[in-house]
Amino acid sequence: MRRNCSLLILALLFAGMPVVAQQNSLGDGPWFYDTYSPAAKIKVSVFAKGIKNPFGMAFLPDKNILVAEASGNLRLIRAGKLEDKAVSGIPEVAKGATAGLMDVVLHPDFAHNRLVYFTYVKGGKPPKGEDYYSTMAMGRGRLNEAETALTEVKDIFVADAWSSVKGGFGSRLRFAPDGKLFMSSPFRRDPVNPQNPHSDISKLMRFNDDGTIPADNPYVGNKDYLPEIWSMGHRAIEGITYNPLTGDLWASEHGPQGGDEVNIIRKGGNYGWPLVSFGRDYDGSRVSKVPVMEGVLLPELIWVPSIATSGMMFYTGERFPQWKNNLFVGGMMKGRVPGTGHIERIEFNSEGEQKRESLLVDLHQRIRDVQQGPDGLIYVLTEERNGALLVIEPAQ
Amino acid sequence: MRRNCSLLILALLFAGMPVVAQQNSLGDGPWFYDTYSPAAKIKVSVFAKGIKNPFGMAFLPDKNILVAEASGNLRLIRAGKLEDKAVSGIPEVAKGATAGLMDVVLHPDFAHNRLVYFTYVKGGKPPKGEDYYSTMAMGRGRLNEAETALTEVKDIFVADAWSSVKGGFGSRLRFAPDGKLFMSSPFRRDPVNPQNPHSDISKLMRFNDDGTIPADNPYVGNKDYLPEIWSMGHRAIEGITYNPLTGDLWASEHGPQGGDEVNIIRKGGNYGWPLVSFGRDYDGSRVSKVPVMEGVLLPELIWVPSIATSGMMFYTGERFPQWKNNLFVGGMMKGRVPGTGHIERIEFNSEGEQKRESLLVDLHQRIRDVQQGPDGLIYVLTEERNGALLVIEPAQ
Numbered sequence: 001m002r003r004n005c006s007l008l009i010l011a012l013l014f015a016g017m018p019v020v021a022q023q024n025s026l027g028d029g030p031w032f033y034d035t036y037s038p039a040a041k042i043k044v045s046v047f048a049k050g051i052k053n054p055f056g057m058a059f060l061p062d063k064n065i066l067v068a069e070a071s072g073n074l075r076l077i078r079a080g081k082l083e084d085k086a087v088s089g090i091p092e093v094a095k096g097a098t099a100g101l102m103d104v105v106l107h108p109d110f111a112h113n114r115l116v117y118f119t120y121v122k123g124g125k126p127p128k129g130e131d132y133y134s135t136m137a138m139g140r141g142r143l144n145e146a147e148t149a150l151t152e153v154k155d156i157f158v159a160d161a162w163s164s165v166k167g168g169f170g171s172r173l174r175f176a177p178d179g180k181l182f183m184s185s186p187f188r189r190d191p192v193n194p195q196n197p198h199s200d201i202s203k204l205m206r207f208n209d210d211g212t213i214p215a216d217n218p219y220v221g222n223k224d225y226l227p228e229i230w231s232m233g234h235r236a237i238e239g240i241t242y243n244p245l246t247g248d249l250w251a252s253e254h255g256p257q258g259g260d261e262v263n264i265i266r267k268g269g270n271y272g273w274p275l276v277s278f279g280r281d282y283d284g285s286r287v288s289k290v291p292v293m294e295g296v297l298l299p300e301l302i303w304v305p306s307i308a309t310s311g312m313m314f315y316t317g318e319r320f321p322q323w324k325n326n327l328f329v330g331g332m333m334k335g336r337v338p339g340t341g342h343i344e345r346i347e348f349n350s351e352g353e354q355k356r357e358s359l360l361v362d363l364h365q366r367i368r369d370v371q372q373g374p375d376g377l378i379y380v381l382t383e384e385r386n387g388a389l390l391v392i393e394p395a396q
Numbered sequence: 397m398r399r400n401c402s403l404l405i406l407a408l409l410f411a412g413m414p415v416v417a418q419q420n421s422l423g424d425g426p427w428f429y430d431t432y433s434p435a436a437k438i439k440v441s442v443f444a445k446g447i448k449n450p451f452g453m454a455f456l457p458d459k460n461i462l463v464a465e466a467s468g469n470l471r472l473i474r475a476g477k478l479e480d481k482a483v484s485g486i487p488e489v490a491k492g493a494t495a496g497l498m499d500v501v502l503h504p505d506f507a508h509n510r511l512v513y514f515t516y517v518k519g520g521k522p523p524k525g526e527d528y529y530s531t532m533a534m535g536r537g538r539l540n541e542a543e544t545a546l547t548e549v550k551d552i553f554v555a556d557a558w559s560s561v562k563g564g565f566g567s568r569l570r571f572a573p574d575g576k577l578f579m580s581s582p583f584r585r586d587p588v589n590p591q592n593p594h595s596d597i598s599k600l601m602r603f604n605d606d607g608t609i610p611a612d613n614p615y616v617g618n619k620d621y622l623p624e625i626w627s628m629g630h631r632a633i634e635g636i637t638y639n640p641l642t643g644d645l646w647a648s649e650h651g652p653q654g655g656d657e658v659n660i661i662r663k664g665g666n667y668g669w670p671l672v673s674f675g676r677d678y679d680g681s682r683v684s685k686v687p688v689m690e691g692v693l694l695p696e697l698i699w700v701p702s703i704a705t706s707g708m709m710f711y712t713g714e715r716f717p718q719w720k721n722n723l724f725v726g727g728m729m730k731g732r733v734p735g736t737g738h739i740e741r742i743e744f745n746s747e748g749e750q751k752r753e754s755l756l757v758d759l760h761q762r763i764r765d766v767q768q769g770p771d772g773l774i775y776v777l778t779e780e781r782n783g784a785l786l787v788i789e790p791a792q
Contacts, residue, residue, distance in 0.1 A: 257749070257751075258698075258749070280747075283747045283750075284744065284746075284747035284749055286748065290694065292688055298686065302674075303701075304698045304700045305699075334752075334754070335752035336750075336751050337751065337754075349679065349680045350680075351677075351679045351680035351681035352680040352681060353653070353654070353680055354678075354679075354680045355732050356731035356733070357733050358736070361757070
């Protein structure tokens with residue numbers, strides 16, 4: 001309990017559990033720790049637990065929180081406690097796959113219209129010889145005042161990302177400052193369609209708030225492209241955020257081994273998957289001989305080895321002044337080693353990335369999303385069978 | 397002391413210190429650790445301590461160990477204890493820089509000839525207006541039977557890597573199976589000479605065991621190149637080893653931020669520094685717009701963020717059967733964050749890299765070298781002002 005305990009996590013307070021202060025294994029000899037300087041002191045607590053494989057979350061104006069579970073349930077955390085009963089109204093998700101319900105966001109004018117948007121894995125009739133068929137859809141409904149049900153639920157967009165492959169999902173939603181809505185579509189382990197402009201697989205798509213296509217999308221009126229496409233060649237975007245300094249749209253891309261990326265998204269950009277990648281397939285072979293190609297935009301950040309990037313945010317609050325405008329990226333597993341999930345905090349200057357730090361390594365949890373709460377604290381979803389919503393506060 | 401303690405380090409036994417078993421901060425709730433599967437159980441102990449900024453080590457046939465300290469002293473660990481008095485005979489190193497003595501290796505026929513090779517920072521007369529001038533030299537001497545002195549010491553090669561810059565060192569020595577000797581030379585923070593074939597800066601060089609140039613070096617007889625050059629465009633090679641399965645020479649290259657590499661070394665190869673790199677300068681700007689260029693060999697492994705790669709080895713012993721033929725690479729600091737040194741263990745299959753794991757993260761030590769001992773255990777040098785030689789053993 002000397003400098004060691006100040007590592008990253010001062011104390012872990014688990015709701016309903018005994019507090020176990022962090023110790024490490026080094027003894028307190030004077031001859032170690034020569035160069036070790038502790039980072040900001042933080043406290044990590046369990047805000048709510050018992051959430052089954054959460055993927056996304058949305059903060060309601062009354063401080064309650066909606067959480068989307070992969071199983072297909074939309075849950076409500078009311079006054080810090082997970083309600084037993086799911087919020088009703090979510091359409092049935094396709095059964096038998098690794099994901100069902102994915103992200104959830106509120107309309108920018110939710111306070112007046114109570115509109116909630118979500119993405120989910122929608123089933124269809126399997127082709128002959130297959131037992132499964134699905135795509136990604138975006139649904140919208142109105143949350144009742146009691147926050148127990150979505151009403152007037154309908155699909156406002158059904159992506160053309162149909163596949164019999166049961167894995168390879170991943171989808172995020174994010175409203176832009178201008179009220180347009182970005183949705184990322186899954187990769188379905190499809191080696192061809194990420195570069196197919198007639199498919200929604202591995203695309204970033206842009207919509208009006210009713211699911212229609214904005215007239216200023218890059219390929220509107222171009223018969224060689226689907227009009228919803230904003231950018232392409234993404235493997236699986238699982239984090240979307242805005243850089244508060246530049247106004248640029250940033251997206252994290254969950255790659256193969258050594259192929260995780262964060263890209264600055266340009267209208268009509270092609271990010272190369274699977275033609276070029278820094279990564280390797282799971283058998284160890286390189287995805288591409290070289291990681292660059294003419295016409296393909298280079299990532300702003302990569303991770304080698306991969307950390308299995310998930311949700312991300314730029315921190316803009318006041319509670320961690322030293323972290324202002326830092327990027328926080330969730331990671332589910334480093335280098336394919338279970339138990340190595342964490343958060344990466346990245347500092348920038350005008351030239352680019354300056355420094356990275358790994359946070360919450362001691363938790364050994366898959367981090368599926370990291371978001372700034374309305375209170376300026378940092379909220380973290382752990383994607384486990386018995387997952388949790390954690391909250392990070394300053395400890396001094 | 398449940399699954400948590402089996403993380404990597406079962407118990408840390410510090411010579412002369414109380415044993416403190418590892419604990420973690422998670423409590424023992426049933427709902428965490430869903431996906432966490434512990435790696436091999438190992439025990440890490442301090443073999444010897446009080447070593448000042450060690451850089452390299454050599455295992456003597458009688459189980460004593462020579463350790464090179466950056467300050468310029470060659471030390472002996474005799475029967476597990478660091479001798480107070482340094483081994484005499486090392487030439488004076490250039491004062492005022494960040495390094496002095498660097499690597500130390502034994503002649504393959506040491507048992508008969510007792511020849512010891514070392515690299516050190518050799519001073520010279522500073523140019524006008526400068527207060528410092530140095531290069532890297534390779535010395536050779538004969539270790540007396542008492543192991544207290546090197547005799548007949550002489551420089552067998554003085555590199556043309558002169559500079560007034562006090563940092564930017566790094567040098568390794570490794571005997572090839574055919575008896576030839578590889579030496580890497582430092583980068584001296586020089587932006588030009590890594591690609592200058594008339595300079596030894598940032599080169600890998602190859603010698604006969606008396607420091608003369610082998611006739612089959614790639615540029616012998618070519619007046620456009622120095623004849624000692626084997627390959628070029630390396631920033632700073634700090635690890636050299638042989639792949640036991642392929643026989644290839646592998647070298648780790650200590651890069652800028654996000655620019656660490658492991659390269660498979662080809663005779664006459666150009667590895668591109670500083671024309672191309674995956675990394676960023678310390679101000680955050682990219683070293684090169686793209687990380688590839690025609691004629692430049694791509695690295696086999698990269699680290700983004702960087703880990704400050706140092707010594708490395710392929711494990712070929714019998715004590716860790718599950719780690720056979722795995723590559724172990726020392727890292728001094730991840731992403732420029734102090735206290736994040738560790739070892740990376742990398743598994744390969746015929747296609748390439750399959751998996752990476754971080755070991756010894758809890759130590760918060762700069763790892764300067766990792767070598768397999770004659771006993772099949774893994775020995776680790778921590779490069780701290782009060783550094784140690786650690787030994788890793790199986791714990792079950």
